[in-house]
Amino acid sequence: KEIKKEIERRKTGKDMLEYKRKQEEERTKRILEEKNREKAEDRAARERIKQQIALDRAERASRYAKAQEEAEAAKAAALQVQQAEMEAKKEALQIERSTIARIQFRLPDGSSITNNFPVDAHLEEARQFAAQTVGNTYGNFSLATMFPRREFTKDDYGKKLSDLELAPSASVVLLPAGKSTTAAVQSSGGDFWKFLGTILYPLIAVWRFISNFLFSSPPPSQTSERPHQQEHSNPSSSTTESSRQVVRKRVLEKRGEEFKKEGKIYRLRTQDDGEDDNNTWNGNSTQQM
Helix, strand or coil, X not given: CHHHHHHHHHHHHHHHHHHHHHHHHHXXXXXXXXXXXXXXXXXXXXXXXXXXXXXXXXXXXXXXXXXXXXXXXXXXXXXXHHHHHHXXXXXXXXXXHHHEEEEEEECXXXXXXXXXXXXXXXXXXXXXXXXXXXXXXXXXXXXXXXXXXXXXXXXXXXXXXXXXXXXXXXXXXXXXXXXXXXXXXXXXXXXXXHHHHHHHHHHHHHHHHHHHHHCCCCCHHHHHHHHHHHHCCCCCHHHHHHHHXXXXXXXXXXXXXXXXXXXXXXXXXXXHHHHHHHHHXXXXXXXXX
């Protein structure tokens, strides 16, 4: 009986161990399945997040592209409007130029006046405007153009400005009675030369002063000999040679005062040169002669 009991006890122990092993395996299996399920859920969640990010990027890209298209469309529309305005302005300006003649009247004193006239207006209207503006300052006058040179006659005053090629703009000169077109141009340009002479006068005065200082006038003996030389058409060579010697002598004297010769080289004198000369020629000098 004890043996049978021992056998049963051992069998029961084995069964218990087997049962525990099976429970452990089931528990481990459940843990693995739980982990695998969590991993799968995490993987699925990441995939959903990636898809959402991709959708957001695509949506932002589509919105940006749409905004760019709208901006380009607005810019193109604004450019078209601007071009249309510019073309309208050009057309209006062309129409205005085609209906208005801008005439500049150049007066004999160099000044000018400008006025607009209809292209269908006659030249007489422009002359009357000039006469009312200047009054009796220049008396009777006529009109002329410089380029090309043309002085209008009585028949021209009855013609239109467009027929006389004075539209859309032209420059007309007022010619007092008895004055030619060339004289009018010279008188109008006189003020310019006066102004230029006023600006250049100080420079000319400085140049004259410098030239008079550097290039001295000939000696009195030479100036006194000029009338005698002018009386004779062929002056003698001795007189010319003597005058040259006088000029050369004056140049050498001036050079001796202002320059110091060292061999064949001349240089400007300084205060030290004067002290050296005094030390050389003084009786108390210790320098060798």
